[in-house]
Amino acid sequence: MSDDDITPSQISAVNLQRAQRYIDSGQDNLLPILKYPRRVISVNFPIEMDDGSVEVFRGYRVLHNRTLGPGKGGIRFHPEVDLDEVSALAMLMTWKCALLEIPFGGAKGGVVCDPKSLSQGELRRITRRFISELGDDLGPYTDIPSPDLYTDEQTMAWVYDTYDVMHQGNNNRAVVTGKPLLLGGSPGRREATARGCVSVTEYFIHRGLIPALSELRGSRVAIQGFGNVGEVAAQLFSECGAIIVALSDSQGGIADGEGIDLAEASAFKKTTGTLVGLAHTETITNSDLLEIDCDVLIPAALGRQITADNAGSIKAKVIVEAANGPVTPAADRILAERGIWLLPDILVNAGGVTVSYFEWLQNLDNETWQLDEVNARLHQRMRASAEATIARWQYLQCDLSGNEDAEYPLDLRTAALTLAVDRLAQITAQRGIWP
Numbered sequence: 001m002s003d004d005d006i007t008p009s010q011i012s013a014v015n016l017q018r019a020q021r022y023i024d025s026g027q028d029n030l031l032p033i034l035k036y037p038r039r040v041i042s043v044n045f046p047i048e049m050d051d052g053s054v055e056v057f058r059g060y061r062v063l064h065n066r067t068l069g070p071g072k073g074g075i076r077f078h079p080e081v082d083l084d085e086v087s088a089l090a091m092l093m094t095w096k097c098a099l100l101e102i103p104f105g106g107a108k109g110g111v112v113c114d115p116k117s118l119s120q121g122e123l124r125r126i127t128r129r130f131i132s133e134l135g136d137d138l139g140p141y142t143d144i145p146s147p148d149l150y151t152d153e154q155t156m157a158w159v160y161d162t163y164d165v166m167h168q169g170n171n172n173r174a175v176v177t178g179k180p181l182l183l184g185g186s187p188g189r190r191e192a193t194a195r196g197c198v199s200v201t202e203y204f205i206h207r208g209l210i211p212a213l214s215e216l217r218g219s220r221v222a223i224q225g226f227g228n229v230g231e232v233a234a235q236l237f238s239e240c241g242a243i244i245v246a247l248s249d250s251q252g253g254i255a256d257g258e259g260i261d262l263a264e265a266s267a268f269k270k271t272t273g274t275l276v277g278l279a280h281t282e283t284i285t286n287s288d289l290l291e292i293d294c295d296v297l298i299p300a301a302l303g304r305q306i307t308a309d310n311a312g313s314i315k316a317k318v319i320v321e322a323a324n325g326p327v328t329p330a331a332d333r334i335l336a337e338r339g340i341w342l343l344p345d346i347l348v349n350a351g352g353v354t355v356s357y358f359e360w361l362q363n364l365d366n367e368t369w370q371l372d373e374v375n376a377r378l379h380q381r382m383r384a385s386a387e388a389t390i391a392r393w394q395y396l397q398c399d400l401s402g403n404e405d406a407e408y409p410l411d412l413r414t415a416a417l418t419l420a421v422d423r424l425a426q427i428t429a430q431r432g433i434w435p
């Protein structure tokens, strides 16, 4: 069955249901609270374009849950941003923070636009106007944005500046994370998502959970996406001795079984805007990349890339979800049947929000930590959460007592989600329902 048409929020609903089956009864009456976003904001605002014309842009900010603390999550600029996807991504942020024991709730935002066709001036005006429309629904103790698809440190600097102009006289640095270093950004934040992804992958290999892979050194890695996460991941995996056999960006991919020269790839991308055409590499498509012969496949771009249609053709031994939601539930089932391991997004890519949390702590204290300290703390949290996920997975396998899901596998995604949802349900019960 093809699941091409499944929407991001249908995926989150299915995945939540998968976890629900394994939550202790007693708390399951609290689960409906987690099904829906707590707050949804939709805005339309005009922007004067460089040529003098006026265009109206639409933006969203969804706060899924704030049981653990203020909302936290990225803002993306992309033509395909829609409310369904932003809501699903906000829910993923809730699970990520709960899994990593970070005192934030889940949120996400986005503006429907094509950043590639916009000038810096237009992007700045869009960012400022969007943030001003959100007003006091953002704040260091309310909801804290960060970078996501096609937004970066510069975007976050504008977010900070806009909020600061609107709230003069306060230390407002903690209102946004992923800022430039000079503006209170954290050392290591830019690399954090990729660094966490390597840390978790190494840990699963070290624990012997991916039997077909004994070490990263010498393993063949393919990465879809060459943005903030994909490019840094390529670098870090290669520093661990892995061979990067394929890379891609939105225009297509490149492959070289002997290993792609990453310095050349980055330089080529910088001058031409794409990886495609890099000397001594074969040009492939993004779908070819997913099906390439490799050990570790890292989707690090958009959601819903591995579906029922191509899961049967994946050759990797393990899929590491650096992107949010790149694998659909139907694909999860096929991959599990084929013995392909999947390291789930809410664990694998949580390095970004983890160092965002460190940035927030540094901002509140007006301190800057050393890079080594940031990386050591990141490493420790990622590994602790990986271990907790493994422990939950092993426990669930022993404790099934005939209650297994006939439709979906009891995989690491289900274990990580169960852990996150269980923690939230317990905390919701401790806090009680107001009034």
Ligand code: GLU
Pocket: 072, 073, 074, 075, 145, 146, 147, 148, 177, 324, 349, 350, 352, 353, 354, 356
């Ligand atoms: N946008 C990133 C994510 O999806 C980072 C979130 C954050 O740092 O708040 O995890």
